[in-house]
Amino acid sequence: ISRIxxxxxxxxxxxxxxxxxHHLSIKLIGIVFDDDEVISYSNKGEPIVLNEKNPASQGYRNIARRLEGETVPLMTIRETEKGGFMKKFISWFKK
Structure with missing residues (x-):
């Protein structure tokens, strides 16, 4: 699944x-996060997989490793909450 x-x-x-x-009735081989850096790299003619710290790059590399037969855990979807109490407090009013 891409552009998560x-x-x-x-x-x-x-x-x-x-x-x-479930909706697509597919076996999952990996997830790739949506990332603006993919566009920047593409515009420069460089593959994003060269940036090992980029989450999209990690997703693509994990898929390649799985296709080669390696067992690789899926990347975590949930982000850790940043901003502490104030962010949570403000989010209560956005709902």
Whole structure:
């Protein structure tokens, strides 16, 4: 599954991985997060997989490793909450 947007899944605005795989009746080989850096690299003519720290790059490399027969755990979808109390407090008023 490509172009996963963590914040949308976390907020319930996007189907989660289980819902997507069930709906499409597919076996999951990996997930790739949506990332603006993919476009930047593409515009420069460089493959994003060269940036080992990029989440999309990690997703593509994990898929390649699985296709080679390696057992690789899926990347975590849930983001850790950043911003502490104030972020949570403000989010209560956005609902």
């Amino acid at each position: 947007r963590r914040h949308m899944m976390n907020d319930g605005d996007m189907m989660d991985v289980d819902e997507i795989t």
